[in-house]
Amino acid sequence: DTVTIGTQCWMTENLKTSTYNDGTAILNETINTQWVNLTTGAYCYYNNNISNKATYGTLYNWYAVNTGKLCPIGWHVPSDAEWKTMEIYLGMTQIDADNTGWSRGTNEGSKLAGNSSLWVNGALELNSAFGTSGFTALPGGYRDYGNGQYDSTNYLGRWWNTGYDADHAYARGIDYNKTTINRTPINKHYGLSVRCLRDN
Secondary structure, eight states, X not given: OEEEETTEEEESSOOOOSXXXXXOBOEEOXXXXXXXXXXXXXXXXXXXXXXXXXXXXXXXXXXXXXXXXXXXXXXXXXXHHHHHHHHHHTTOOHHHHHOOBSOSSSSHHHHHBOOGGGSOSSHHHHSTTTTTTSOOBOOEEEEOTTTOOEEEXXXXXXXXXXXXXXXXXXXXXXXXXXXXXXXXXXXXXSBBBXXXXXXX
């Protein structure tokens, strides 16, 4: 399913693929110590439990994103600038969009989130704008870059954007107890969700 936000067409669920768009298989890495040392593309399911795929999608490291072949043909992993375009359309100022951290905007995180039954009760879903964008951001958690362990399902969702430097890439985060959207450069060994954006 898709949703149009401004001039952009977004998928309304997290990516679930285990192959690149040329048919090549992506490594499914379940061992924590192996995950944190990878410098090539890999994916996993939260807690290595495939039943989480249907609800939350798949977690990917940055190296899978950086191939440029993760989303289906005609789609791509959105850039930092493309996320800003959406955030500004939803009401964020340019100044806030350019900032990092959690103090960005007002209730744009609540607008992006969806499926309240999956989120721990908090400020995010208590905001009256919850779910109004149709984006349906979910709290799929993440896989940590330092120890390969899983954390924060039902509390936090995180999505890859474009690169930042040799070791980090931008990510967006939505937290159950905040109405805003986090923008932070994080280590490329994290396992995060991916949302695809249709090519122009």
